[in-house]
Amino acid sequence: MTEVGIVGGTGYVAGELIRVLIRHPLVNINFVYSHSHAGEKVLKVHEDLFTHPEIEFTDVVTEDVDVVFLCLGHGNSGRFLNKHPFSDKTRIIDLSNDFRLNSNAVFLGNKFEYGLPELNREKIILADNIANPGCFATAIQLGLLPLANARQLTNDIHIQGITGSTGAGQALSATSHFSWRNNNISAYKPFTHQHLDEIHQSLAACQPGFNQEINFIPLRGNFTRGIFTGIYTGCDLEENELVQLYKTFYEGETFTVISDTPINLKQVVNTNYCLIHVEKHGNKAFITTAIDNLLKGAAGQAVENMNLMLGIKQDESLHFKANYF
Numbered sequence: 001m002t003e004v005g006i007v008g009g010t011g012y013v014a015g016e017l018i019r020v021l022i023r024h025p026l027v028n029i030n031f032v033y034s035h036s037h038a039g040e041k042v043l044k045v046h047e048d049l050f051t052h053p054e055i056e057f058t059d060v061v062t063e064d065v066d067v068v069f070l071c072l073g074h075g076n077s078g079r080f081l082n083k084h085p086f087s088d089k090t091r092i093i094d095l096s097n098d099f100r101l102n103s104n105a106v107f108l109g110n111k112f113e114y115g116l117p118e119l120n121r122e123k124i125i126l127a128d129n130i131a132n133p134g135c136f137a138t139a140i141q142l143g144l145l146p147l148a149n150a151r152q153l154t155n156d157i158h159i160q161g162i163t164g165s166t167g168a169g170q171a172l173s174a175t176s177h178f179s180w181r182n183n184n185i186s187a188y189k190p191f192t193h194q195h196l197d198e199i200h201q202s203l204a205a206c207q208p209g210f211n212q213e214i215n216f217i218p219l220r221g222n223f224t225r226g227i228f229t230g231i232y233t234g235c236d237l238e239e240n241e242l243v244q245l246y247k248t249f250y251e252g253e254t255f256t257v258i259s260d261t262p263i264n265l266k267q268v269v270n271t272n273y274c275l276i277h278v279e280k281h282g283n284k285a286f287i288t289t290a291i292d293n294l295l296k297g298a299a300g301q302a303v304e305n306m307n308l309m310l311g312i313k314q315d316e317s318l319h320f321k322a323n324y325f
Contacts, residue, residue: 002310003030007080008071009057010034012166013095015046016299017069022052024303024317026310035059063087067306070094074194078107091309092129093302099131100198115305117314118256119145119202130305135297136161136218137195139227141202142256142274143289146249147235148206155234156212162219163227166294181222190217225294226265231287239280246278254315255296255304265290272300272318 004021006014009032021027032042038059043049045057061068064087070077077098085108086092092110099105099112106112113123115130116138124130133141140159147153165181193216204210212233235242243258250256256274263277272295279286291297300318307314 001028002026002067002306003028003062003065004306005029005031005033005062005065005068006071007033007061007068007084008073008076009042010037010045011071012294013298014069014071015049016294017071017302018042018046018049018055020295020299020303020317022049023320026312026316029055030062030065031058031060032056033058033061061086063090065090067091067093067310069302069306070096072096074098081108091127091306093132093305094130095132095298095302097131097134097194097198099129100133100137101201105131114198114202115301116141116202117301117304117308118142118250118253119206121308124305124308125311127309130302130309132298132302132305134195134198135227135291135293136163136193136216136229137198137202138297138301139229139274139289139291140195140199140216140231142291143229143231143276143287144199144203145206146246147233147285148203148210149249150245151207152235152237152245153203153207153210153212153233157214157231157233159214159216159229159231160219161216161227161229162221163293164221164223164225166225181220184220184222186220188218188220191215193218223265225292226269227289227291227293227297228265229289231289232281232284234283235280235285236283237280237285239278242280242285243278246276250276255300255318263288263290268292268296270295271321272296272304272315 034057037057042055074096077094077096112129112131113127115132259277263275268290274291277288
């Protein structure tokens with residue numbers, strides 16, 4: 001049995017991670033760390049976990065667990081690891097942006113591999129530590145990697161993506177409480193979103209010399225979970241060639257699916273899938289992608305990475321869909 005720990009256990013991503021791991025037949029949750037809720041039952045925060053009243057928050061970590069998931073706010077993972085070192089046998093999967101870029105990928109002598117399975121599966125299998133991709137970064141990269149791999153990203157890229165309120169985390173802010181978010185939509189961080197650097201990095205790894213502009217406009221949606229992106233860029237391929245390019249690139253991938261018909265967000269909410277649709281309009285390729293930001297965009301992908309690192313089936317415990325429509 002693989003012993004795992006979760007650090008930063010009160011957030012939305014940690015709650016989703018617990019829900020996935022309690023159904024994993026080869027995993028035991030050793031601890032769920034939360035300094036502010038130590039000694040309380042996890043169900044007091046994640047109320048749907050009333051079926052597991054035995055799980056409690058703790059402010060003590062088990063240093064020699066097999067895997068630890070860091071579900072901390074951006075900038076906090078490094079500080080936590082400085083204060084709470086784990087054993088040499090412990091694999092670390094970090095869900096913040098602290099170690100995603102090559103310039104920050106080595107910390108305290110530990111190398112963090114970028115954990116996008118569709119891009120880096122072989123590296124993940126051999127890795128001791130993983131930097132889990134960002135949610136928008138996952139949806140956008142999966143929409144563009146086949147073009148990059150075929151050296152077809154030769155024009156500027158334009159993206160509009162919309163995310164649910166859980167993407168902002170559990171802490172309340174002026175733009176996340178119900179009375180503001182409901183029946184509302186707004187743009188934020190246009191052209192400057194923090195995930196752009198990791199997207200550039202991955203595309204350049206697939207297409208050496210890539211230096212096209214990525215024009216990304218993120219939107220806040222008035223729904224709870226999910227990400228939907230629309231991407232377009234100039235492309236010389238015919239539509240049938242474009243579709244075949246995507247189907248060939250993702251052939252054999254468990255969780256990335258090419259749809260022959262236009263897609264919508266409800267198809268993937270509460271699943272670990274990324275759904276992609278490709279069209280051609282004039283001289284432009286138009287790609288739409290949809291993921292659940294808490295699963296394929298965070299906790300589910302982190303479990304994919306754990307499974308690959310441990311030699312477990314990549315999709316273990318991740319085939320489910322709860323229809324909360």
